[in-house]
Amino acid sequence: MPVRLYLNNVGKSFTMHLQGGSVIPVVDKVEFSVNAGECAVLGGPSGAGKSSILKMIYGNYRCDQGQILVTIGDEIINVAGAEPRRILKLREDTIGYVSQFLRTIPRVSAEDVVAEPLVAQGTSEEEAVEKARSLLTRLNVPERLWTLPPATFSGGEQQRVNIARGFIAHYPILLLDEPTASLDAANRAVVVRLVQEKKEQGVAMVGILHDQDVREEIADRIIDVTGFAAEVAA
Amino acid sequence: MNDTAEIYDQGEYNFAYLDEQTKRMIRRAILKGIAIPGYQVPFASREMPMPYGWGTGGVQVTASILGRDDCLKMIDQGSDDTTNAVSLRGFFEKTAGIRTTYETSEATVIQTRHRIPEKTLTEDQILVFQVPIPEPLRFLEPRETETRKMHALEDYGLMHVKLYEDIAKNGHIATTYAYPVKVNDRYVMDPSPTPKFDNPKIDEMAALQLYGAGREKRIYAIPPYTRVKSLDFEDYPFEVQKFDKPCGLCGAEDVYLDEVILDDRGGRMFVCSDSDFCEERRAAGHAGPMAADPAALQIGGNTQGETA
Amino acid sequence: MSLFQADEPLLQVHNVTRYYGDRVGCADVSFDLWPGEVLAIVGESGSGKTTLLNCLSTRLAPTAGAIEYRMRDGSMRNLYQLSEAERRLLMRTDWGFVHQNAADGLRMNVSAGANVGERLMAVGDRHYGNIRSTADAWLGRVEIDSDRIDDDPRSFSGGMRQRLQIARNLVTRPRLVFMDEPTGGLDVSVQARLLDLLRRLVADLGLSVVIVTHDLAVARLLSHRIMVMRHGNVIEAGLTDQVLDDPREPYSQLLVSSILQV
Numbered sequence: 001m002p003v004r005l006y007l008n009n010v011g012k013s014f015t016m017h018l019q020g021g022s023v024i025p026v027v028d029k030v031e032f033s034v035n036a037g038e039c040a041v042l043g044g045p046s047g048a049g050k051s052s053i054l055k056m057i058y059g060n061y062r063c064d065q066g067q068i069l070v071t072i073g074d075e076i077i078n079v080a081g082a083e084p085r086r087i088l089k090l091r092e093d094t095i096g097y098v099s100q101f102l103r104t105i106p107r108v109s110a111e112d113v114v115a116e117p118l119v120a121q122g123t124s125e126e127e128a129v130e131k132a133r134s135l136l137t138r139l140n141v142p143e144r145l146w147t148l149p150p151a152t153f154s155g156g157e158q159q160r161v162n163i164a165r166g167f168i169a170h171y172p173i174l175l176l177d178e179p180t181a182s183l184d185a186a187n188r189a190v191v192v193r194l195v196q197e198k199k200e201q202g203v204a205m206v207g208i209l210h211d212q213d214v215r216e217e218i219a220d221r222i223i224d225v226t227g228f229a230a231e232v233a234a
Numbered sequence: 235m236n237d238t239a240e241i242y243d244q245g246e247y248n249f250a251y252l253d254e255q256t257k258r259m260i261r262r263a264i265l266k267g268i269a270i271p272g273y274q275v276p277f278a279s280r281e282m283p284m285p286y287g288w289g290t291g292g293v294q295v296t297a298s299i300l301g302r303d304d305c306l307k308m309i310d311q312g313s314d315d316t317t318n319a320v321s322l323r324g325f326f327e328k329t330a331g332i333r334t335t336y337e338t339s340e341a342t343v344i345q346t347r348h349r350i351p352e353k354t355l356t357e358d359q360i361l362v363f364q365v366p367i368p369e370p371l372r373f374l375e376p377r378e379t380e381t382r383k384m385h386a387l388e389d390y391g392l393m394h395v396k397l398y399e400d401i402a403k404n405g406h407i408a409t410t411y412a413y414p415v416k417v418n419d420r421y422v423m424d425p426s427p428t429p430k431f432d433n434p435k436i437d438e439m440a441a442l443q444l445y446g447a448g449r450e451k452r453i454y455a456i457p458p459y460t461r462v463k464s465l466d467f468e469d470y471p472f473e474v475q476k477f478d479k480p481c482g483l484c485g486a487e488d489v490y491l492d493e494v495i496l497d498d499r500g501g502r503m504f505v506c507s508d509s510d511f512c513e514e515r516r517a518a519g520h521a522g523p524m525a526a527d528p529a530a531l532q533i534g535g536n537t538q539g540e541t542a
Numbered sequence: 543m544s545l546f547q548a549d550e551p552l553l554q555v556h557n558v559t560r561y562y563g564d565r566v567g568c569a570d571v572s573f574d575l576w577p578g579e580v581l582a583i584v585g586e587s588g589s590g591k592t593t594l595l596n597c598l599s600t601r602l603a604p605t606a607g608a609i610e611y612r613m614r615d616g617s618m619r620n621l622y623q624l625s626e627a628e629r630r631l632l633m634r635t636d637w638g639f640v641h642q643n644a645a646d647g648l649r650m651n652v653s654a655g656a657n658v659g660e661r662l663m664a665v666g667d668r669h670y671g672n673i674r675s676t677a678d679a680w681l682g683r684v685e686i687d688s689d690r691i692d693d694d695p696r697s698f699s700g701g702m703r704q705r706l707q708i709a710r711n712l713v714t715r716p717r718l719v720f721m722d723e724p725t726g727g728l729d730v731s732v733q734a735r736l737l738d739l740l741r742r743l744v745a746d747l748g749l750s751v752v753i754v755t756h757d758l759a760v761a762r763l764l765s766h767r768i769m770v771m772r773h774g775n776v777i778e779a780g781l782t783d784q785v786l787d788d789p790r791e792p793y794s795q796l797l798v799s800s801i802l803q804v
Contacts, residue, residue, distance in 0.1 A: 374651075386626075395649070396652075398673065399652050402674070403653070467668055468670075469671050
């Protein structure tokens with residue numbers, strides 16, 4: 001299978017100007033690639049930089065050095081140096097992100113929140129909402145909630161709305177940031193099946209999964225992030 | 235020449251009150267106004283021996299164009315014998331010693347406050363309007379710098395905002411006087427507070443129209459035979475007032491009528507606002523439905539003797 | 543249709559500088575704005591963001607620099623070389639300007655309907671019925687009841703006035719809208735509604751927006767891109783979530799860390 005994502009010598013640190021300019025190194029010389037249809041899971045303890053790596057791939061954090069190369073057809077794009085609008089375009093059609101936390105938008109219903117990425121890709125509103133409802137059904141979100149804005153939902157309900165939103169559209173690259181954290185067994189199983197379906201569609205995935213069982217079921221490969229630990233500045 | 239004019243010859247007053255340099259300045263403004271129909275030309279308005287609001291603008295324009303052979307008619311709300319008309323006529327009789335008249339067709343210069351005579355004017359006549367507020371955009375845009383720019387750029391959307399408001403609030407364009415017009419397809423102009431009934435007369439008028447605003451220091455003009463269009467909407471076209479009765483005294487239809495209260499018991503009648511026009515018709519034998527009414531007789535009177 | 547596919551920028555800003563005497567208003571600002579893009583200019587009071595906005599919107603001539611805009615016919619024009627008539631036409635057709643204080647952007651003494659209809663009349667619409675129905679439709683889009691169409695904005699609440707101002711600006715389908723603290727001075731709940739409305743309208747109409755705000759939450763919700771200004775200079779710029787989640791400059795970090803967490 002072709003390589004979809006390649007991180008080459010990626011390094012990142014934070015400079016905390018409000019704390020006397022102290023530099024907090026995060027990762028250094030990160031290098032790995034992910035193929036289409038493959039799910040690579042980042043391993044290592046909390047604070048090892050897993051989440052930062054995911055955010056750099058999504059363009060949410062900036063890289064200090066290195067390249068994050070994404071293959072789209074014949075084109076290779078370096079996220080680390082891309083223009084803001086190129087990154088926004090990548091987020092629209094190439095890189096998806098499933099996180100635990102839903103950033104709620106006032107007055108938008110749950111089904112519209114879920115359908116939105118699909119609409120952005122050009123699917124008709126009707127068809128997108130149809131698909132959103134079927135995903136919400138699979139994730140056991142009660143039908144009475146679909147037309148309500150998720151701001152008032154319980155944490156678990158919000159999380160499942162967000163998972164549905166993350167999985168609804170097709171992205172060649174999908175980033176999973178603890179999608180199953182604190183889900184019950186039934187819903188965990190649904191997420192596992194959704195991941196399997198994405199694999200079959202040839203989606204390259206990078207995930208952070210603390211849940212041992214889920215990790216074993218979906219990870220094709222574990223990438224140990226501790227190997228990329230940055231030297232603490234003297 | 236009467237006493238006062240003679241006093242001038244002894245070094246007291248110039249002909250028609252204003253000094254010749256002032257008249258030149260005003261004539262230049264008038265010429266510029268004629269060259270740019272509807273454009274408000276600033277001029278150095280003088281203090282006149284009468285209060286603002288009495289027609290100081292019109293008086294300065296009239297004073298600047300009067301010649302010794304002119305015959306002046308002075309009307310106020312259509313009438314020759316109301317206070318304003320009488321006073322201003324007296325002013326020019328005194329300071330210029332010229333002939334005055336009540337008869338529209340006899341006059342060469344007609345100064346008017348808010349009416350245009352019913353009788354069609356000719357190329358040999360000049361109509362001078364007294365204007366209180368020359369800027370049609372003023373009520374919506376208080377800044378002079380801005381209204382000047384709007385005129386320069388033909389930026390006239392605001393005029394229609396005013397008409398829109400009229401329709402929205404009254405169901406029709408309720409502006410009945412000072413109804414804005416577009417002159418020669420270019421400048422939007424306030425035809426002074428004449429009733430909109432008179433707007434069609436402004437269009438393609440044979441006589442020269444001069445507008446003078448003394449307090450606001452503006453002169454503008456419409457040369458003879460200039461196209462003047464009243465602003466409107468496609469679905470609310472411009473219309474003049476319609477009166478459902480003819481003049482009570484002379485029976486004229488399609489003229490502008492004034493309501494006159496006859497007594498304390500609700501008696502009233504509608505009569506021609508243009509008193510000269512009404513008299514002429516009555517002299518020619520026309521009679522309205524109330525012509526025989528004793529009260530009406532008092533209103534109509536017989537003013538023939540006064541014009542002498 | 544993706545908003546990020548246009549291949550030519552709508553607005554190009556080159557080294558725009560404005561001095562007030564010896565004092566710097568804004569210095570050497572350059573950026574491109576693309577069709578459909580929302581750019582937030584953030585920074586504290588006095589940082590030069592409003593000066594920049596006024597320069598961009600031709601309300602204040604820059605001391606140096608150039609601003610080019612792609613006209614509806616596709617040609618790129620230097621804004622400060624437009625004639626006054628062209629500039630005015632641009633401002634009332636292809637552009638909008640939403641003021642913080644709605645009274646600055648509305649005619650307070652004419653009805654809501656006339657406020658919305660004014661631009662239409664200014665570009666030559668002369669059919670009362672059409673103007674009114676268009677105004678009515680726009681009032682609906684900004685969630686103002688039809689039965690308020692003949693009321694003066696004076697009788698409107700702050701939030702309604704702001705929504706009316708937005709409708710008044712959008713009626714000619716502008717492509718670029720400038721906003722100066724559009725939610726400033728409104729109650730939090732009113733603010734949320736207005737933000738949501740703006741977000742939808744911007745997305746539905748594919749508007750390009752330059753919005754000045756000191757409220758990072760507003761920037762986060764509405765904008766694609768952020769420029770952080772301080773002392774008249776742009777000190778950091780980038781994707782909105784990048785700048786807010788991973789701010790680099792000391793001042794940006796201070797701004798972000800100053801947000802109250804709810």
